[in-house]
Amino acid sequence: MSIPQSTLNTRNEARQVAPKLIDLSEQVLYGDVWERKQLSKRDRSLVTVAALIAMVRPDQLKGHLERALINGVTKEEIGEVITHLAFYGGWPSAMTAARIAKQVFDAQKESK
Amino acid sequence: MSIPQSTLNTRNEARQVAPKLIDLSEQVLYGDVWERKQLSKRDRSLVTVAALIAMVRPDQLKGHLERALINGVTKEEIGEVITHLAFYGGWPSAMTAARIAKQVFDAQKESK
Amino acid sequence: MSIPQSTLNTRNEARQVAPKLIDLSEQVLYGDVWERKQLSKRDRSLVTVAALIAMVRPDQLKGHLERALINGVTKEEIGEVITHLAFYGGWPSAMTAARIAKQVFDAQKESK
Amino acid sequence: MSIPQSTLNTRNEARQVAPKLIDLSEQVLYGDVWERKQLSKRDRSLVTVAALIAMVRPDQLKGHLERALINGVTKEEIGEVITHLAFYGGWPSAMTAARIAKQVFDAQKESK
Amino acid sequence: MSIPQSTLNTRNEARQVAPKLIDLSEQVLYGDVWERKQLSKRDRSLVTVAALIAMVRPDQLKGHLERALINGVTKEEIGEVITHLAFYGGWPSAMTAARIAKQVFDAQKESK
Amino acid sequence: MSIPQSTLNTRNEARQVAPKLIDLSEQVLYGDVWERKQLSKRDRSLVTVAALIAMVRPDQLKGHLERALINGVTKEEIGEVITHLAFYGGWPSAMTAARIAKQVFDAQKESK
Numbered sequence: 001m002s003i004p005q006s007t008l009n010t011r012n013e014a015r016q017v018a019p020k021l022i023d024l025s026e027q028v029l030y031g032d033v034w035e036r037k038q039l040s041k042r043d044r045s046l047v048t049v050a051a052l053i054a055m056v057r058p059d060q061l062k063g064h065l066e067r068a069l070i071n072g073v074t075k076e077e078i079g080e081v082i083t084h085l086a087f088y089g090g091w092p093s094a095m096t097a098a099r100i101a102k103q104v105f106d107a108q109k110e111s112k
Numbered sequence: 113m114s115i116p117q118s119t120l121n122t123r124n125e126a127r128q129v130a131p132k133l134i135d136l137s138e139q140v141l142y143g144d145v146w147e148r149k150q151l152s153k154r155d156r157s158l159v160t161v162a163a164l165i166a167m168v169r170p171d172q173l174k175g176h177l178e179r180a181l182i183n184g185v186t187k188e189e190i191g192e193v194i195t196h197l198a199f200y201g202g203w204p205s206a207m208t209a210a211r212i213a214k215q216v217f218d219a220q221k222e223s224k
Numbered sequence: 225m226s227i228p229q230s231t232l233n234t235r236n237e238a239r240q241v242a243p244k245l246i247d248l249s250e251q252v253l254y255g256d257v258w259e260r261k262q263l264s265k266r267d268r269s270l271v272t273v274a275a276l277i278a279m280v281r282p283d284q285l286k287g288h289l290e291r292a293l294i295n296g297v298t299k300e301e302i303g304e305v306i307t308h309l310a311f312y313g314g315w316p317s318a319m320t321a322a323r324i325a326k327q328v329f330d331a332q333k334e335s336k
Numbered sequence: 337m338s339i340p341q342s343t344l345n346t347r348n349e350a351r352q353v354a355p356k357l358i359d360l361s362e363q364v365l366y367g368d369v370w371e372r373k374q375l376s377k378r379d380r381s382l383v384t385v386a387a388l389i390a391m392v393r394p395d396q397l398k399g400h401l402e403r404a405l406i407n408g409v410t411k412e413e414i415g416e417v418i419t420h421l422a423f424y425g426g427w428p429s430a431m432t433a434a435r436i437a438k439q440v441f442d443a444q445k446e447s448k
Numbered sequence: 449m450s451i452p453q454s455t456l457n458t459r460n461e462a463r464q465v466a467p468k469l470i471d472l473s474e475q476v477l478y479g480d481v482w483e484r485k486q487l488s489k490r491d492r493s494l495v496t497v498a499a500l501i502a503m504v505r506p507d508q509l510k511g512h513l514e515r516a517l518i519n520g521v522t523k524e525e526i527g528e529v530i531t532h533l534a535f536y537g538g539w540p541s542a543m544t545a546a547r548i549a550k551q552v553f554d555a556q557k558e559s560k
Numbered sequence: 561m562s563i564p565q566s567t568l569n570t571r572n573e574a575r576q577v578a579p580k581l582i583d584l585s586e587q588v589l590y591g592d593v594w595e596r597k598q599l600s601k602r603d604r605s606l607v608t609v610a611a612l613i614a615m616v617r618p619d620q621l622k623g624h625l626e627r628a629l630i631n632g633v634t635k636e637e638i639g640e641v642i643t644h645l646a647f648y649g650g651w652p653s654a655m656t657a658a659r660i661a662k663q664v665f666d667a668q669k670e671s672k
Contacts, residue, residue: 014658017665018639020484021646021654028476029199029651036468038192043158047193050159051166051200054314056393057616057652059659079354080150081159086357087141088163090278090314091365092393094357098350099395105353126322129329130303132372133310133318140364141315148356166650168505169280169316171323191466198469202614202650203477204505206469210462211507217465238546241553242527244596245534245542252588253423253539260580262416270379271386271417275424278387281504281540283547304374305383311365312387390538392617415578422581426502426538427589428617430581434574435619441577477647486640491606495641498607499614499648528598529607535589536611 004066045071050081053097054089061097065104075105116178157183162193165209166201173209177216187217228290269295274305277321278313285321289328299329340402381407386417389433390425397433401440411441452514493519498529501545502537509545513552523553564626605631610641613657614649621657625664635665 015022034044045068052061065078073081078101086094127134146156157180164173177190185193190213198206239246258268269292276285289302297305302325310318351358370380381404388397401414409417414437422430463470482492493516500509513526521529526549534542575582594604605628612621625638633641638661646654 010655010659013662014655017635017658017661018642018654020481020486020640021643021658024476024481024643024646025651028472033196033199033468033472036192038468039189039196043189043193044196046155046158047162047196048200050162051197052652054163054167055201055616055650055652056391057656059656060652075353077151077155080148080356081155082354083357083360084145084151084156084159085163086360087145087310087315088160089167090317090391091311091361092388092391092396093314094354095346095350096393096395098353098357099346101353102349122319122323125326126319129299129322129325130306130318132304132369132374133307133322136307136310136364136369137315140360145356145360150356164316167280167314167316168503169320171320172316187465192468194466195469195472198472199646199651202503202653203473203647204500204503204508205650206466207458207462208505208507210465210469211458213465214461234543234547237550238543241523241546241549242530242542244528244593244598245531245546248531248534248588248593249539252584257420257423257580257584260416262580263413263420267382267413267417268420270382271420272424274383274386275390275421276540278390279425279504279538279540281544283544284540301375301379304372305379308369308375308380308383309387311369312384313391392615411577416580418578419581419584422535422584423539426541426615427535427585428612428615428620429538430578431570431574432617432619434577434581435570437577438573481644481647484640487637487644491637491641492644494603494606495610495644496648498610499645502611503614503649525599525603528596529603532593532599532604532607533611535593536608537615 004063004070006066007063010063041071042073045073046081049073049078050085053082053085053093056089056093056096058096058100061100062104065101069104069108075101116175116182118178119175122175153183154185157185158193161185161190162197165194165197165205168201168205168208170208170212173212174216177213181216181220187213228287228294230290231287234287265295266297269297270305273297273302274309277306277309277317280313280317280320282320282324285324286328289325293328293332299325340399340406342402343399346399377407378409381409382417385409385414386421389418389421389429392425392429392432394432394436397436398440401437405440405444411437452511452518454514455511458511489519490521493521494529497521497526498533501530501533501541504537504541504544506544506548509548510552513549517552517556523549564623564630566626567623570623601631602633605633606641609633609638610645613642613645613653616649616653616656618656618660621660622664625661629664629668635661 011022011025048064049068052064068078082094082097082101123134123137160176161180164176180190194206194209194213235246235249272288273292276288292302306318306321306325347358347361384400385404388400404414418430418433418437459470459473496512497516500512516526530542530545530549571582571585608624609628612624628638642654642657642661
């Protein structure tokens with residue numbers, strides 16, 4: 001899978017401080033867990049995005065929304081996930097997620 | 113959809129303290145949002161379970177794991193969601209989720 | 225103000241592990257901050273209960289709901305705070321708070 | 337009640353991604369829950385601000401501090417709520433809240 | 449290092465739901481990361497316990513307090529960590545941690 | 561101990577909104593708790609940094625990483641703490657911490 005550029009930039013930055021963390025990201029998290037067949041890539045993107053919205057992790061949500069679009073989650077579904085999770089993580093987590101999603105969607109329109 | 117008995121018990125208890133909250137649960141959250149066609153029931157269960165695991169909400173995870181099984185998420189997929197989210201919400205959130213999932217799976221075996 | 229018995233029990237338990245923590249509770253948190261006139265006791269109870277509901281701290285919510293009733297927050301207002309905060313902290317935090325509030329309200333009926 | 341401009345801007349942005357979420361904000365959260373008489377507007381602002389401080393939601397705290405001032409919470413009371421909640425949500429949540437509050441108070445001085 | 453019995457029990461339970469998660473615990477988290485020389489075992493226990501206290505993860509705190517004692521953190525130091533973190537994670541997180549620590553310390557006295 | 565300039569700036573800003581909070585910071589948190597001999601300054605920095613990473617408090621992490629370096633925690637140890645805590649607080653908390661740590665380390669290189 002092509003890796004979003006923003007993800008590569010973040011990894012290169014973090015590698016200077018915590019090289020083992022990025023080794024684990026590449027070899028265990030992405031090289032092993034994300035590749036397991038027990039759950040589809042689309043489902044993995046759904047649950048990752050859901051977790052990041054609920055925990056309010058805007059720094060990581062951006063790259064994982066880009067990845068979710070690559071993995072076949074539509075923009076309308078992302079909007080609905082955000083609406084659904086407003087009830088579970090609270091309105092503030094959903095409003096922050098909507099702001100990040102708008103940035104991702106707008107950036108994609110511009111790059112076309 | 114049949115509502116898990118544990119969910120009904122929880123609602124009846126909460127209704128005595130916060131009746132409007134349960135009205136909103138029944139009319140808005142379940143009567144409206146969960147019924148919208150923009151996202152499948154299975155996807156809604158996936159993102160709900162993911163959010164509850166990541167935020168460590170064991171009280172509500174039990175009922176939503178029961179609902180996820182009804183909505184077509186398999187036990188193996190639930191185990192994989194827990195494993196995947198260990199990396200996003202942290203190992204403790206995954207270990208607590210695994211404990212709750214085991215209770216739900218065991219209770220289902222017994223009731224057969 | 226009379227201190228709820230459950231609070232005294234918790235302090236005595238914690239004092240054996242972290243005596244300085246309980247000194248700070250008694251001298252700074254309750255002896256100084258809670259006594260300041262810049263905010264009424266009822267308002268302090270409202271914001272404390274709101275924070276505990278939103279952060280999902282059931283261990284401490286029980287004693288602070290007892291204290292809120294002493295400080296003049298009514299049971300109906302507590303139910304409304306829980307309903308209101310369902311939107312800000314998420315439904316799971318409100319459902320857990322309703323369960324604890326029911327325990328507190330029931331215990332008060334029995335003791336009469 | 338007049339709605340703070342920053343709130344309107346945020347809603348318009350989110351509406352493009354999650355239109356149902358903003359419908360629910362306007363019809364259920366603000367159109368119904370905030371208007372209920374079981375709790376005063378000032379009390380609703382107090383508990384909302386308390387929840388946002390404790391959960392560290394700076395994006396939403398700004399607009400709700402503006403709303404709290406409209407609803408009759410004074411600047412001194414906001415400072416005291418922040419101080420009080422340092423003990424419940426932790427010092428970092430209070431320090432971040434104080435930074436946001438300073439921005440809101442400074443902006444109000446300038447607009448006069 | 450001898451593994452606390454409560455940790456083994458938890459792993460065996462979780463393995464039935466999420467076997468890959470426990471493989472990762474044993475091979476990556478404990479087999480690799482905890483064994484790295486860049487940080488002492490005592491320091492790893494300190495930061496693990498601190499994270500669990502601050503995030504309020506009582507399920508996992510118990511086993512990690514047992515491990516911290518094995519790794520050379522004293523009971524007095526644990527009490528002081530709890531007191532110190534009351535200011536960073538909030539009083540409720542510290543009070544819950546003190547309750548768990550008392551259980552661990554009491555169990556150790558009995559087993560002698 | 562010399563106080564990092566960024567900490568002094570933050571305090572001066574917060575003092576205008578919540579003067580009592582800063583009095584408590586100076587007299588109780590730093591004047592009393594941080595000076596207690598039951599835990600070394602280096603250990604206090606380790607557990608403070610660990611709590612801030614796990615709770616994702618980037619605003620405060622910056623100043624406390626500067627303080628940790630003053631208190632004898634090395635840059636390599638900070639990188640290892642971040643890697644270790646990826647497993648307890650989740651990858652997103654570690655990636656955000658690595659970004660902040662890189663800023664702190666880069667700023668120190670420039671000031672030499």
